[in-house]
Amino acid sequence: MPDGRKVTLKVGFAEQLRDIEVQLPAGEPKPWDARSELQVIGKPHPRLEAPLKVSGAAKYTHDIVPPNALWAAVLRSPHACAVVEAIDVAPAKGLPGVSAVLALVKPGERVIFAGQDIAAVAAKTPEQADAALRAIAVTYKPEAFVVDTAAAMQDGAPLVHRGKVQERSTEGDEPGAGGSAGQRGNIRTSPSMKKGDAHKGLRMAKVSHEATYTTQVHTHSALETHSIVVQWDGPKQATVWCSTQGIFSVRDEFAEVFELGPADVRVHTDFLGGGFGAKFGASAPGSRMGFIAGELARQAGAPVRLLLDRKEEHLCTGNRPDSRQHVKLGAGPNGQLTAIHVVAHGTAGIGTGAGVGRNAFGIYSRCPNILVESHDVFTHGGPGTAMRAPGHPQGAFALELALDELAKKLKLDPIDLRLQHDEHPVRRHQFELGRKQFGWDEGRKQAAVLRDKNARVRRGFGVAASIWGDFGRGKAVVATVSVARDGSVEVKNGLQDIGGGITTVVAQVVAEVLQRPVEAVRVRLGDSELGPSVGSGGSVTTASVTPAVRAAAEAVKEQLTALAAKQLDRKPEEVTWSGGQARAGSKSIAWAELCKKIEGEAVVATGTRPETYGAYPVKFMGGNSYQIAGVQFAEVRVDTWTGVVAVERVLAIHDCGKVMNPLTCRSQVQGGVILGTSYALTEQRVMDRVRGVMLNPNLESYKIAGARDVPRAIDVVFTPVDTGANNTGAIGIGEPSTIPTAAAIACAVHDALGVAVRDLPLTPDRVLAALGVVPTRGAS
């Protein structure tokens, strides 16, 4: 492989392609670009693991039952805030089936949310474990608490934390987000995002709009709850099965907690039932699961399974913080924005991370004056954590709906207002494409007719934009590809498939390079002994892993080329590959024959991915990575008699770099749209403000969209971009695809009604209130 060389790449999108020169690091294959003719990459391929999943043969962490494994259960605080006066776990110890009991708090300790760890047991059966928990005696002295964001901001509100708060960040957080600019009472200020002078811009404005927008707490609600199974293989060695988005984060935390070397902890995640940002590390954000399972297993001398139930999953495993965003927009007479000012407060419970993302700051960048000020408000609730595009869906909702309200005052079409201020050429292209494909102009006219007639059933059309960065990580992944004497091909890496389909994509990359059928590539992952890899957060997996896999496959191919040259009695540079055969002049050797000539067991090579070296055509937030673009259109139907909103159609137009597998990529976008629809229409954590507990820790009154609630049609369009970022051209899609959905739906509801519903979710009570038909209390 040649050392560091300069190559010319054809990059860009649609009609806007151009050649750029890129300096490649040593050993790096020439990136696939707009000129590359690929046979497997970019073609739809069903998931390789699909038969295992649909037949139930796939083993998730919940399915792992080592011999003699015990069942663990955790006693959780029923109080939002209380001091533990006494705790006696002894009565649990002698109960039938109980092997280990653990107090997790000491007398005098203060617990600060309902659901916090108090004690844990391990027993033979779940029923015995529950009985043991009931036998544990705890005396609490309840203290004043606050679970409501607005109330927690008041002077004199009960303090959640009595000292400076340590931020907890994971691979699920957006790179560059976070940090603190001070803390007062329950309010902790995040660093501002600032450009120009927003206050001045507002004073200069001829037309302005000002309103407050709120969003709710959203829980991750992965189908598979947080779960960990621990088996000690010796006093200083453990095997851990964990439902995680980052097996190395589990390994490292577990090793740290029990003072082991990372190499003495082996972590498995063969299959994962969703994570959405809440599954990093051996513990859940609000429960020390790794310690609990590990310590119970050590005390009991037997493997322990700790699988949370749905209630625990809602209470202590993270959530998307709520938000209360005060938005001020100013515009000149022709609609040019003079200022965007957002002041956001939100609660991540006892945790941090309630910022509202980069939407207001990064998308409509032709506005010269922007100020986004975010604050975490501490409340006595379970900690928030990264959730699919942290901050962005909330930020998109407030900004985009405010823009539509401003556009109405300016008598401007919402798309025109956006095009006037968005500098990203791909996103501009997406707006124009969607305008035609969605039937925007005609639809908006029809919506206006129904609105003017005061029709019972209205229609509305809305649009919103997405912003994310290509955070693909360099030097993080080491992939191994091997070709054995029997011709079999294997790729290994310690990554986990969160469900996006990386297993299949990895096989496609190897198949492309080695010209083998995709099904012939055996993919081994989900094991920390298979080589370093990244966590599945920040939409980095495909962009981080596939270039390393390709580098390894190319290195193996180089060795096979040398072997073929030897067999064909030619020089390696004379050997070409086609149809899986090595050829030189008139001679060729078939794959199986060539592999038989391998000396030893196999040809093996590893590959890594260099740092990102291209970001065409637009950089994200002034960094060195590409800014991922996306635009979504929504059409809604609103019944003004009942307030029910139905989402008829969503058109999701996204840029995902070079699409590896259109089938799995489309599926991710559909998932993002469905998650966003559910967030827009119904999902909401409900806390009792008087008693401080969550009232809907289930999937009955915590309402996740079902088959009849998802859009009748979800059309996914990719606008492929060659960014030159890495050797496969892959960038992320998981997070960008959920950012604008709720915003587009809210904008469509505004179009339908002529008034904005400024609070998510868009439930009938809010719609009827916006229509002005709900009597104030006692007035009926």
Added chain:
Amino acid sequence: MQPFVLSRPKTLAEAGDLARAQPQDSALRAGGIDLIDRMKEGLEAPARLIELRWLGESEAVMRALGPDGEGLQIGALVTLAQLAGHEGLGEAYAALRQAAGSAATPTIRNAATLGGNLLQRPRCWYFRHADLVCLKKGGSACLAVSGENKYHAILGGGPSFIVHPSTLACALTALDAQVVIRGTEARTLPIAELFVTPKQDAKREHALQPGEVLVRAILPKPGAEQRSGYAAVKEKQSHDWPLAEAAVKMSLQSGVMTDVRVVLGHVAPIPWRSREAEAALEGKPASEALFAEAAKAALAEARPLRDNAYKIPLAQGLLREVLHRVAGVPLPE
């Protein structure tokens, strides 16, 4: 869940004896949809479950679904799925068919029974919360009053503000159904008398005594040109509880409505028959304006809590819609 004894009697007499032997500590199980949930949530821990699904041929009435004289009988073990697909429930009884088809999910409808649906416990999140002691669980106050009451009652509330959870109850009340109950002796009640208001007894929702079994419901012979309909408004269209329901029955001859029944669900602790709306409609020609007036009358006495005043316009809109559909008056665009 705590261990329990499972009994599978062949006769209702045996079932009744078992229940009376442990009046506080046994539970009758039909579909088991709600009961097993309550046991899993730790709300109840009966020592004995008495399964009704194993009753023998002698109790065939429990599974009957068909004509009863000139009316229709529905055994307590008939499933919601059977009702939703039953041809005998024509235009006159359409409200019941529509209600059965609207509840829960296909999976649940295949197991849930008429009896279980009528006698299930409320879905109030305070009642269902294992750590909270509400009025229904022996506490001193209905926690919804000071708490989060978006889904609670706007009519007939106090001292408890639950809404009655049964979807079939709303339709059966509109259809003037009767229920047959067998204990040590049999009795037949108008369905309205099956339900207990919180003012009568805040701890219960139905009038059955321990050992009594609801055997069947009877729909009377339909009136001339009788028609009926049911609809619900839900936040979520798949698997959700209604925010409000409306069931309407009427005889419609030459455009004039008589023998009108209007019942609202999920707005009150019992299926809420609105005599005000019925009076507004009775004997009058069907029209859009009249429906709006009747809907207003139906909610005139509503007394919302902090978060549920929206149910007033919502229930009005829903009732108007059902009236339009039942009377065949086209809905405005």
